[in-house]
Amino acid sequence: MRNRSSLISPCSAGYSPRSGDATVSLNLRPEDKGVLPDRMIAALVKSGAIIPAGAIDDDQIQPASIDLRLGEIAYRVRASFLPGPDSTVGERIDELKLHEIPLGDGAVLETGCVYIVPLMEGLSLPTDIAAFAKPKSSTGRLDVFTRVIADQTRGFDRINAGYHGPLYGEISPRTFPVLVREGSRLSQLRFRHGQAVVAREALAALHRSPGRRIPRSLRGLLRPWLRPCGCRRPWLPCGAGSAFPGGAVHYRAQPDRRPAGVRAHAGTA
Numbered sequence: 001m002r003n004r005s006s007l008i009s010p011c012s013a014g015y016s017p018r019s020g021d022a023t024v025s026l027n028l029r030p031e032d033k034g035v036l037p038d039r040m041i042a043a044l045v046k047s048g049a050i051i052p053a054g055a056i057d058d059d060q061i062q063p064a065s066i067d068l069r070l071g072e073i074a075y076r077v078r079a080s081f082l083p084g085p086d087s088t089v090g091e092r093i094d095e096l097k098l099h100e101i102p103l104g105d106g107a108v109l110e111t112g113c114v115y116i117v118p119l120m121e122g123l124s125l126p127t128d129i130a131a132f133a134k135p136k137s138s139t140g141r142l143d144v145f146t147r148v149i150a151d152q153t154r155g156f157d158r159i160n161a162g163y164h165g166p167l168y169g170e171i172s173p174r175t176f177p178v179l180v181r182e183g184s185r186l187s188q189l190r191f192r193h194g195q196a197v198v199a200r201e202a203l204a205a206l207h208r209s210p211g212r213r214i215p216r217s218l219r220g221l222l223r224p225w226l227r228p229c230g231c232r233r234p235w236l237p238c239g240a241g242s243a244f245p246g247g248a249v250h251y252r253a254q255p256d257r258r259p260a261g262v263r264a265h266a267g268t269a
Contacts, residue, residue, distance in 0.1 A: 028128065033194030035064050036129070041191060049129070051122040065188040067136070068148065069120040070169060072182045074101040080114050080170060088151040089116070089168045106181040111173045116149070119167040120183070123150075123159060131159040131191050139186045143175040146186045159189075 026043055036044070038061050044050045050066065060067045077096040083089050093116055101107045101115070109115055125131065133148035134157065147156040151165045159167075169187055171180075180186075 026126065026129075028193045030194070033196040034192065036191040036193065038063050041066050044129075044191065049124055049126060051124060053120040053122075060185075062188065065134075065190045066121070067185040068133070068167065068169065068187045068189055070103060070180060070182060070184045070186065071118040071120050072102065072104055074103055074107065074109065074115045074117045074171070074180075075099075076101065077114050077116055080172070082149065082154060082156070083151060084154065085152050089149050089166070090151075103180060103182045103184075106179055108177045108179050109171055109173050110177050111175065113172065115171045117169045117171060119148070119169055121189070122166045124164045125159070125162055125191075127162040129191055129193055130161040131163070131189050133157040133159075133187050133189050136186060136188055142178060143173070144178055144186065145172040145174055146170060148187055148189070 026040065026047065026049075041050070041061050041064075045052070045056055045061075045066075050056075053071070056066075057069075060069075075093050075097040076099055077093065078098065079096070081092050081096060083092050097116075101109075103117070123131065135144070135146050139146055147170050148159075149156060149168045149170055150159045150163060153160070156170070167189075171178075171186065
């Protein structure tokens, strides 16, 4: 396991936890490994490494990520795809698109369909900073499958260090239609310097630690709403399984076919 001091902390690499005139440096040392915090993400915006279409919203930069906003057009395509090392996403859209859907006034994306949406944020990353995307938690609760694609890549949600180009979101609602509009946020982007890895054994020990158990005083209150699944893998818990006989806990939602709305960024109707 790597030493904890090798991770980027709020007080290293020029980051200051106090607001004011402190300068945030992007000249990271080789031993500074980990995910960049909000002040350094703001510095990426200021330096031009993150290229937004318009101003960044006040609440768009999170403690360790930046929300990605949908652009003005969605393309329904025949199937999911990756551009590969010799193509751009735009070129593949031209080959695979079925029709275009303007998002300015909002549009409903139907279940079982795949849509590609150019995002309002592009990148011009330094050669020592890479990025990776994740769906926002609210996107998962709506059961919307989404991931980010970049030009000339072989994988989803991974942007190599030094990448210069646009970003695209792939969206496929799974359970019910979703109402989105220009500026809606479905994914978030994190930035990483180096590779900070926690050993598997250390992770397994953390999951077995008593601190992960639900307090005994709460078990009686929670038990009517929780259903054990029988999972007995302590190193891969899915929920609060260590607190209940039989393993991890699952939740089951009722089906609902009404369109679910996705919040747009500030200033968008």
